[in-house]
Each structure stands twice: as structure tokens, then as C-alpha cells.
Amino acid sequence: MRKKNSTNFINEKYLHERCALNVAIDVIGSRWVSQIIFSISQGANRFHLMKEELPNISEQVLSRKLNTLEKQNIIIKRAIPDTIPLGVRYILTSKGESLLPIFESLCAWGKSYDLGA
Amino acid sequence: MRKKNSTNFINEKYLHERCALNVAIDVIGSRWVSQIIFSISQGANRFHLMKEELPNISEQVLSRKLNTLEKQNIIIKRAIPDTIPLGVRYILTSKGESLLPIFESLCAWGKSYDLGA
DNA sequence: TTTATAGCTCACTATTTTGTTAGTTATTGT
DNA sequence: ACAATAACTAACAAAATAGTGAGCTATAAA
Numbered sequence: 407m408r409k410k411n412s413t414n415f416i417n418e419k420y421l422h423e424r425c426a427l428n429v430a431i432d433v434i435g436s437r438w439v440s441q442i443i444f445s446i447s448q449g450a451n452r453f454h455l456m457k458e459e460l461p462n463i464s465e466q467v468l469s470r471k472l473n474t475l476e477k478q479n480i481i482i483k484r485a486i487p488d489t490i491p492l493g494v495r496y497i498l499t500s501k502g503e504s505l506l507p508i509f510e511s512l513c514a515w516g517k518s519y520d521l522g523a
Numbered sequence: 524m525r526k527k528n529s530t531n532f533i534n535e536k537y538l539h540e541r542c543a544l545n546v547a548i549d550v551i552g553s554r555w556v557s558q559i560i561f562s563i564s565q566g567a568n569r570f571h572l573m574k575e576e577l578p579n580i581s582e583q584v585l586s587r588k589l590n591t592l593e594k595q596n597i598i599i600k601r602a603i604p605d606t607i608p609l610g611v612r613y614i615l616t617s618k619g620e621s622l623l624p625i626f627e628s629l630c631a632w633g634k635s636y637d638l639g640a
Numbered sequence: 641t642t643t644a645t646a647g648c649t650c651a652c653t654a655t656t657t658t659g660t661t662a663g664t665t666a667t668t669g670t
Numbered sequence: 671a672c673a674a675t676a677a678c679t680a681a682c683a684a685a686a687t688a689g690t691g692a693g694c695t696a697t698a699a700a
Binding site: 525526529530531532553554555580581583584587608609 | 654655656657658659660661665666667668
Binding site for chain 2: 413416417418420421424425426427428429430431433434435436437438440441444462463479501504505507508509511512513514515516517519520
């Protein structure tokens with residue numbers, strides 16, 4: 407649980423109010439998140455498929471990230487009808503989809519400067 | 524100091540190797556960093572000017588972020604000749620400059636979805 | 641009946657990041 | 671002599687994030 411009176415929290419709020427850039431960075435800047443979004447976009451849209459895609463992530467962490475992304479309206483959780491046990495599929499919202507081109511830019515940036523170029 | 528045998532560290536390495544996107548996100552994804560880079564690009568290129576621009580950042584944190592950015596080759600530190608005490612100016616490398624358009628995309632993304640649009 | 645799969649959650653610890661307080665070097669202004 | 675400015679750093683504490691291990695519900699297959 408976050409302490410809502412900590413300097414840490416206050417600074418986060420300050421930055422969010424200062425510029426939406428900081429909001430965006432808080433969404434995408436935590437571990438696994440961009441990989442999860444990318445995996446969903448590539449069809450790995452179920453819990454067990456994401457586990458396969460990201461073999462080093464723990465189930466607890468994956469679950470937490472998915473919940474956060476759902477609250478942020480980046481993904482939506484959908485039950486898959488007539489599956490037993492009931493399957494769940496995740497889909498990107500338009501908000502989530504619109505991150506993909508930005509990920510490409512960041513990826514290209516990372517690649518081109520990999521060796522200090 | 525980081526523990527180089529922690530799962531945390533190993534996962535970070537795994538993600539960096541998996542895709543340069545994760546390298547990029549680790550550069551820009553920590554607090555204040557994007558604001559610092561942006562401030563330098565706008566001319567707030569000295570320690571005391573950045574303190575003015577970001578009144579809530581502590582000197583220790585600002586110093587740490589600047590050192591990290593220097594090691595990552597995003598900024599370069601330059602002494603200002605004939606100043607007493609010796610002034611220091613920070614300038615963006617081309618690697619640093621090339622983040623600016625990405626920041627704009629992220630900023631636009633953040634703005635357009637601010638109210639759950 | 642045991643094992644397996646899907647999709648989680650809970651309580652917890654470990655690790656890392658962020659922020660605090662005080663102090664440094666050198667020089668100028670009062 | 672004393673305070674102020676510029677540009678830090680060191681040692682530390684607080685907070686947040688990441689990861690661990692066990693367990694749950696429901697069904698089906700061996």
C-alpha cells in the first residue's frame with residue numbers, strides 16, 4: 407500500500423501534474439509491462455501463454471501487472487465462453503494499442519545506441 | 524550497490540537481452556529523468572537552474588541522476604572556463620537529443636488518455 | 641485417487657529506489 | 671569574521687517494487 411503523505415508520493419503527484427509525460431512513463435516504466443503489452447499484441451493473450459513467453463516472470467508478478475494494466479485501462483479481461491475451467495483472454499484497448507508505435511521508437515533508439523554509437 | 528546474483532538483477536539482464544526496448548525503458552523510466560533531460564534541452568543546463576526548475580528534487584537525487592545519465596552517455600558535463608567557483612554545464616549528446624521526439628509522443632499519449640478517453 | 645491444467649490470491653521477504661541530513665571546497669560580498 | 675553561492679558527496683532511513691512459496695477452485699484424464 408502506498409503512503410499517500412510520503413514525499414515519494416507527493417513528488418509523483420507533482421510530476422504527474424507538471425506533465426503527462428510523467429504519467430505515461432509511470433505506466434510503461436515498470437518491469438515486464440512493455441513485454442506483457444507486446445506479448446498480448448502478438449497473440450499471447452492468455453495467462454499461461456504469457457508465462458510461456460516470459461519464463462522468468464512469477465505468476466504473482468504477472469497477475470499483479472495484469473491487474474494494474476486493467477485498472478489503467480490498457481487491457482481488458484474477457485472470459486472465454488464455454489471453456490472449462492473458464493478461460494480468460496486479455497485484449498488491448500485503443501489506449502493500449504496506441505503504445506505499440508512508441509515501443510517501436512524506443513526499441514529502435516535502444517538498438518541504435520546499444521554499443522555507445 | 525546492486526546484487527549481481529539476485530533474481531531482480533538476472534531478470535533485468537534477461538529483459539535487456541531479449542529486446543532493446545527494455546534497455547530504453549530502464550534509461551527513461553526512473554523518476555525525474557525525463558524532466559531533467561527536457562530541462563537541459565530547454566536551457567536549464569546547470570545544477571542550480573535544474574534545482575529551480577524542479578523545486579521538489581533534492582540535491583542528492585539530482586546529482587545521482589546526472590551521474591547516471593552521464594554514464595549512460597545521454598549527457599556530457601562541461602566545465603565553464605573562467606568561472607569562480609568553477610561552473611558546470613550539462614549538454615545533451617545526440618543519444619540524449621534523440622529521446623526528445625519520443626518524449627513528445629509519450630506526452631501526447633498521456634494527455635489524450637488523461638480522462639480515460 | 642492422484643495428477644494435471646487454468647488462473648489466480650495471500651502473506652511474506654529481498655532488493656532496489658527515493659529521499660534526508662549534514663558536510664565539503666573554494667571564492668565573493670558585507 | 672560571517673553568510674552566501676555553486677556544485678557537489680557520504681552515510682543513512684524510508685518507501686516502494688520485485689520476487690517466493692504455498693494454497694485455492696474447478697474439472698478432467700490416468
